[in-house]
Amino acid sequence: MDFKLELIPVPVADLDRAKQFYQEQVGFRLDHDVRPGGAVRVVQLTPPGSGCSIVLAQGLAGLAMPAGSLRGLHLVVADIGQARAELADRGVAVGPVQDMGGVKYAAFSDPDGNAWVLQELLRRPVAS
Numbered sequence: 001m002d003f004k005l006e007l008i009p010v011p012v013a014d015l016d017r018a019k020q021f022y023q024e025q026v027g028f029r030l031d032h033d034v035r036p037g038g039a040v041r042v043v044q045l046t047p048p049g050s051g052c053s054i055v056l057a058q059g060l061a062g063l064a065m066p067a068g069s070l071r072g073l074h075l076v077v078a079d080i081g082q083a084r085a086e087l088a089d090r091g092v093a094v095g096p097v098q099d100m101g102g103v104k105y106a107a108f109s110d111p112d113g114n115a116w117v118l119q120e121l122l123r124r125p126v127a128s
Contacts, residue, residue: 007044008073010054011065012112018056019043021111025090028054047075068113080104080120087118094118 012018022028028045031053035041040059046052057063077083080097084106087094095107104120 004051006052008052008054009063009065010056010073010110010114011063011067011069012056012110012114013067014111015041015043015056015058017111019045022054022056025092026087027090050075068110070114073114073116074119075116076119076121078120080106080118083118083120 010018019030019033022045023030026047028047031044031046033041033043038059041057042060043056044053045056046054055063075083084094084097087108092108097104097106102122104122106118107115108118109115
């Protein structure tokens with residue numbers, strides 16, 4: 001049985017501002033933006049090349065979390081310098097690259113303070 005992690009809720013205060021940030025500045029693909037009824041709205045976006053998406057939602061009690069409360073969301077990239085430069089060119093404030101002995105990181109946050117890191121593994125283990 002496969003257990004695939006394919007959707008992560010990201011708590012935000014303003015869906016339109018967050019959608020703009022993730023889609024236009026970070027470069028995520030918009031999968032859907034639906035309003036199934038009442039005050040419910042669901043926005044799903046996917047990072048380039050990823051099998052896992054994020055969901056921004058309002059009106060769903062099961063996904064209610066304080067805006068900006070997520071930490072350590074990782075975007076794994078092949079070239080952290082290039083990824084960092086692309087985000088910076090789109091207006092994302094990305095911290096400096098830190099080499100942690102075989103793994104490189106660069107941090108950024110969304111407008112609500114959800115904390116993300118770019119991660120480059122210098123020596124990726126071989127799958128068995």
